[in-house]
Structures are given as structure tokens and as C-alpha cells.
Amino acid sequence: MATTKTEPFSAKQITLASLAKALGHPARIAILQVLIEEKTCICGDIVDRVPLAQATISQHLKVLKDSGLIHGEIAPNRSCYCINPEGWNQAKTLLGDFLSSFDDTTSQNCC
Amino acid sequence: MATTKTEPFSAKQITLASLAKALGHPARIAILQVLIEEKTCICGDIVDRVPLAQATISQHLKVLKDSGLIHGEIAPNRSCYCINPEGWNQAKTLLGDFLSSFDDTTSQNCC
DNA sequence: AAATTTTATCGTATTTTTACGATAGTAAAT
DNA sequence: ATTTACTATCGTAAAAATACGATAAAATTT
Numbered sequence: 001m002a003t004t005k006t007e008p009f010s011a012k013q014i015t016l017a018s019l020a021k022a023l024g025h026p027a028r029i030a031i032l033q034v035l036i037e038e039k040t041c042i043c044g045d046i047v048d049r050v051p052l053a054q055a056t057i058s059q060h061l062k063v064l065k066d067s068g069l070i071h072g073e074i075a076p077n078r079s080c081y082c083i084n085p086e087g088w089n090q091a092k093t094l095l096g097d098f099l100s101s102f103d104d105t106t107s108q109n110c111c
Numbered sequence: 112m113a114t115t116k117t118e119p120f121s122a123k124q125i126t127l128a129s130l131a132k133a134l135g136h137p138a139r140i141a142i143l144q145v146l147i148e149e150k151t152c153i154c155g156d157i158v159d160r161v162p163l164a165q166a167t168i169s170q171h172l173k174v175l176k177d178s179g180l181i182h183g184e185i186a187p188n189r190s191c192y193c194i195n196p197e198g199w200n201q202a203k204t205l206l207g208d209f210l211s212s213f214d215d216t217t218s219q220n221c222c
Numbered sequence: 223a224a225a226t227t228t229t230a231t232c233g234t235a236t237t238t239t240t241a242c243g244a245t246a247g248t249a250a251a252t
Numbered sequence: 253a254t255t256t257a258c259t260a261t262c263g264t265a266a267a268a269a270t271a272c273g274a275t276a277a278a279a280t281t282t
Contacts, residue, residue: 002240002266008162009137013144017137024132025270026120029209033124036213044228051119053272058230063269076278077228085215092210098140099203102147104196113236113270136240155258164242169260171240187248188258 016098019091022067027052027060032083035070041082127209130202133178138163138171143194146181152193 006014022028030050035041046061047054061081064070068087073080117125133139141161146152157172158165172192175181179198184191 002268004136004138004240004268005163006137009141013137013140017135017140020131020140021135023206023209024128024135025115026117026124026128027115027270029124029128029131030120032209033212047229052116052270054229055231055273056271059270059272062230074230075228076230077280079229083213085213088210088213089215095134095206095210098134098143099199099206101144102194102196102199104200113238115238115270138240158259163240165259166243166261167241173260174239185260186258187260188250190259 012094015090016094019067019069019087019094022064022069023091025060025063027056028064031057031060031064032069035081035083041080043079043081046081123205126201127205130178130180130198130205133175133180134202136171136174138167139175142168142171142175143180146192146194152191154190154192157192 009017023032027050031046034046034049038045044054047057050057052060061070061072065072065081068084069091070081070087071084072082120128134143138161142157145157145160149156155165158168161168163171172181172183176183176192179195180202181192181198182195183193
């Protein structure tokens with residue numbers, strides 16, 4: 001009785017929310033920015049560039065991977081992460097469409 | 112030792128993450144869609160259209176209001192909520208820019 | 223072969239989130 | 253004036269999220 005209820009919502013609503021949720025932490029934003037800046041998919045360099053404990057970074061990477069926004073090749077000594085174009089584009093499309101569905105100029109006269 | 116650390120991150124990263132976080136729940140997506148569909152800012156009709164308890168809806172509305180995405184005129188008998196154009200546009204800009212900062216075609220050769 | 227480096231995972235503590243019933247307080251209707 | 257309708261808030265319970273130290277396991281270096 002504390003889990004997010006999913007039955008009442010559409011698959012699209014759930015996907016959209018879950019992608020947004022993955023973006024909903026500054027550390028994960030920072031990690032994604034590093035992955036975008038460095039064209040090649042660097043690995044533990046993220047730990048050097050994001051000032052959180054290694055275990056915490058690893059945890060955030062897992063969240064991002066589970067969301068589909070990044071792809072990770074887990075190798076014991078040199079793990080490799082990078083943006084997953086499919087997931088990223090899905091986020092871009094879903095969030096973009098959703099945020100465009102409100103039109104500033106059309107709707108107003110509100111509280 | 113379980114709160115999100117904010118010191119290591121920029122204001123922009125924090126704002127972006129916090130807007131995304133507000134969008135990170137299907138119920139809040141559904142609420143926003145209702146507010147967008149109904150041009151006028153309906154009030155407790157949200158409770159009728161989103162199948163969660165009234166108290167839960169109220170809680171989600173508070174989260175959305177705190178994020179700046181919606182505006183709420185709280186009146187004891189007929190509360191009025193609507194999209195807050197400023198907050199919405201900020202989300203659109205920040206998320207749009209961020210999601211556009213990765214270019215599918217430019218970057219590849221990854222893991 | 224031994225030492226070092228890298229990194230995922232475990233264990234754990236704290237906080238936040240999610241959800242709901244119950245309640246209170248105000249406005250509108252009777 | 254009393255009843256009804258609406259809605260924020262309180263209290264609470266359970267789960268998830270955040271953060272980190274410690275550990276293990278594999279690859280690389282020495």
C-alpha cells in the first residue's frame with residue numbers, strides 16, 4: 001500500500017512517467033551530461049567527475065540502465081556506459097509531445 | 112544520509128531534475144493531461160477522472176504545485192488548478208534543450 | 223604469481239514517496 | 253439554521269529512494 005498503482009494508467013502514461021522519473025535526480029542528469037560530452041563511452045571516469053561515492057554512482061547507473069536511457073557493457077575491470085539512442089529518442093518524443101500538448105497562447109483565463 | 116545531495120550540482124541540474132521528478136509519476140501525468148484537456152481549470156473533477164483516493168490526488172496536486180508546473184487557487188469548497196505557463200515553459204525549455212543535447216547521428220561507436 | 227585497479231553488489235541507515243481513511247473547515251444548497 | 257458537498261491536512265503504514273562503507277571478483281599491471 002505504498003507502491004505506485006499502475007492499473008489505472010495507460011502504458012504510455014507509465015512509460016512517460018518512468019522516463020521522467022529516471023531523469024528526476026541531479027546526479028543522473030550529471031551522469032548523462034558526462035556521457036554526452038565525452039563522445040566515447042567512458043566508464044569509471046564518471047566517478048571522478050560526479051562527486052558521489054562510487055557505490056552511489058553505480059546505483060544511479062543501474063537506474064539509468066533500467067530506464068533504457070543508457071546502455072551498459074558491464075566488464076569487471078572496465079565497464080562501459082553510453083547513451084542508448086532508442087531510449088533517448090523515446091524520451092525525447094514522449095516528453096516532447098507531452099510538453100507540447102499545452103499551448104501557452106491558446107489556453108488561459110485561469111485561476 | 113538518505114536525502115538527495117545538492118551541493119555537488121548546479122542550479123540548472125537541480126531545477127531540471129526537480130521538474131522531471133514532478134513528471135515522474137503516472138498519476139501526475141494523468142492529472143496534467145486532464146488540466147490540459149479541459150481548457151478551463153477544473154477542480155475536483157480530477158478526482159472523478161483519476162482513479163485514486165481524493166487524499167492521494169490532493170497530495171499529487173501539491174507536488175505539482177510545489178514544482179511550479181501548475182498553479183492552484185485553494186478555496187475550501189471549490190479549489191481551482193491549472194497549468195502554470197511559466198513553469199510549464201521552463202520544463203519544456205530545460206528538458207527540450209537537455210534531450211536535444213545528444214545527437215543520434217553524430218555520436219555512436221559505443222559499447 | 224602477486225599486487226593493484228576497477229566496479230558491481232551486499233548490507234544498512236535514513237529519508238522520501240505513495241496511498242488511504244478519517245477529520246475539519248468552508249461554501250453552497252435546502 | 254441545517255445539511256450537503258468539496259477538499260486540504262493529519263496520521264499512519266508500507267515501500268522505494270538515496271547514500272555510503274565494505275566486500276568480492278575479474279582484469280590489468282608489476
